Amino acid sequence: MRDLTDRALDTANGLGAEYADVRIVRRLEESIAVKTGRVEGVAIGETEGFGIRVLVDGAWGFASSNHLELAEADRVAGLAVRIAKASATALRNRVILDGRPAAHGTYETPLTEDPFTVPLETKIDDLVTADRLAAEVKGIAFTESMYAAQREWKTFAATDGSFTEQTITHIGAGVEANAIEGDEHQRRSFPDAGGGFSAAGYEFIRKLDLKGHAEAYAEEAVALLSAPQCEPGRRTIILDPSQLYLQVHESCGHPSELDRVFGTEASYAGTSFLTTDKLDEGFRYGSDQITIVADATAANGMGTFGWDDEGVAAQAVPLVKEGIFVGYLSSRETAPRIGRQSGGAMRADGWNRIPLIRMTNVNLLPVPGKSLAEIVADTDDGLYLASNRSWSIDDRRLNFQFATEVAYEIKGGKKGRLFKNPTYTGITYEFWRSCDAVADERSFVMLGTPNCGKGEPGQTGHVGHAVSGARFRNVQVGVGKW
């Protein structure tokens, strides 16, 4: 690897780059798809290549190739420099990077049981057994279950002498049961819509215990068909971790990305209401129950690594402290513009994409005091919402609307009957200010999503969110007409 990274950097340097970095990435993926008790597909994919990012005349250029050869490194470095020079023809502010120390070392995701050495038959059997338990429940129309594992070997080198090597492994699985009757289509997913994911080995899948939960979730999907519609109104709601993590993702994680704040995602995903004046003024983002940290060192998080894709060491960056907005997810280019050092959040989706500011593990910290069960017991009249079904938020991350798979009525501190088709909506900061209870560490769990989209060309990010569950008051449930 070193000969190729050296060659790429030397060539870029020789062609006038004032800074260059190169990443060689090999990615191995394995997935199993099961539908209604039978294996629909086993897929294994492998991709390998390198990308060179250069700064010339204060402007960025990037080029990439899957041909790992020295001559190709010369061609790609040359192309990156040419592209940067073209960028410089429409440049108003030169890029200035912060002065992070050169990065050196290795990092590897800690795991117990390597998913790529567990026999395929075992993985298929575990998944099919669980799927069939769900599929055999009376009233289930179809089931979909998935297993996925990904490993990346990533070498990073830069003209400042940085050289790091990382091996990062992510794994996930889930069972989804679908019940259909007339126009009604109800779904329950375990452990979470789209599956549960972790930076871990196959021990994570064993611990999930898919087959121990599949049947009960399928029964709930069938029960939802005849459950009453969740009526609209202003309600107290408690979000289960399986929904709360996505609320954090959409309404805190994305608006905290400093590139969005500076407009560089404006034409695609949008901008952010968390403008820099709000950092200066100490904007009240939420109630004093709300403390949110972007922690790239958290155990088992899909946003955990040794260094980001600019060679900045993993760190925990406070975003919201007891309700006050205090920081951003940032990069070497954006952080100096607010007088800070990069928080190490630049991540690329493979060798053929540039790093962008991405979430690491954006975690809502637990609050000592009450467990999630005790918060339910402390609620006289409300709804307990679990597992996301749909999500939408405006282009500045203010107006959101989520639907969950299920709502449980809470009466007199007890979870009771089911409601189908629950939705809730609000304005981000009003919603977080309405939080009067965050559960303690007893339900604090690392979740995450493997499909966070951002950027052009599109990139898919793996990000983590550790949450414990929380209660919100006076929230608009339902959308009035439906």
Place this chain on the structure above:
Amino acid sequence: MVSRPMDTTRDDPAADSLRLAEDVLGRALQAGASEAEVLVTGDDSYLTRFANSEIHQNVAETNRSVNLRFVDGRRIAVLSSGRTDDEGLRNLVERAAAIAKTVEELEDWAGLPGPADGSTVRPATTWAAPTADATPELRAEGVRAVIAAADDAGVVAYGSFSTGEDSIAVANSAGIRSAERRSSAQLITVSMSPGGGNGYAEMVAMDASTIDAAAIGREAAAKARASDNAVGLAPGDYPVVLEEYAVVDITDMLGYLGFSALAVQEGRSFVEPGKRIGSDLVTIVDDGADTAGLPMSFDYEGVGKERVVMVENGICRGVVYDSQTAARDGRRSTGHGLPAPNPYGPFPLNTVMSTGTTSREDLIAGLDRGLLVTRFHYTNPVHPKLAIITGMTRDGTFLVEDGKIVGPVRNLRYTQSYLDALSGVSAVSSTRKTIKGFLGGAVIPAVRIDAWTFTGATEH
């Protein structure tokens, strides 16, 4: 089927890809495959991104990958690899053969499609040299034209200009040999005005030389200026005129939720042949041969694309098929397969909605009191079977009274059945735009709809 006249010169990446596909196919059959399919995709793509009226990202990618569907009786393994050297291909085939022995049989496996499956309708062309030859300097020139238009209007420009070509080749043991080059270019821009207004414009074409960057810049800039100082509007039901950029979300979402044979077979689609789901003015087809879009001759199984009428004058007519869903229904594929393995089912990649007879001005003139919507943002199904979708308006929403634009309004959230929306279409524009959809190109008119349910508001 060879779906295009093959250019056998060494410079044709599609011919190179087909040679590679045939090589891997031979290796798979030699390794004991009873059937095999090899999809080779090559990609040379470039994207220049701008924000705050300057270029801030500028990228290039060269990539090629091999996707092998290895069939051992009724056992199937799918492997893909970016390695195309001899050792990489040997590993790919050996691993596929080993995995295929470990998986369960698919009882209803119908076999790979052959040359007789699919249509012979072909687009005149799927590739344009100016797109393949587009340079970083050409894209920068286009971006500068957008920025100049923004500067002239006193607004700030954001967006991207992408150009690229794909080479797609499929070879399978049933005799399919399909290969072609496809090119596409897209310029999008959002203009932001100091008065808080936003505007959007987009142009997509097979031929990059037809992209008029200055015109796109002017359209977005004018829209941004016009949407300055937006005021709040109470949510509720309003008649709307949806510009093409918004309508494409309806056609895409309905394609995803309903117009796939797999969705019908699984009972999660709203589609029933003969069922009315739209007004007489609504006709939606999938047509890979329409060169107004981003044409393609065949799907990712190598099957020739058939023109599929999904909605004709408001009536559901058909859905798109791949080879597996076609076999279940005892018919042939329409050429809408995605790369294996594909749990999502077939997908319409070339949506074309018919024009009407109404000018853009008359679409608006027909509103007594309603909204003109430029574009939707972050849409997602709330109730899939009723096609109830939620999302936000974005980049220019205007109140119209007595047929005239009164002024801009702040963005609104909607929760709306897209099927009810089709039923409420009262006018369709006489012109269309080509727009990039979820997965392919779409040719889309603007429409007027009698009622649209807005359920919330935001602060901008």
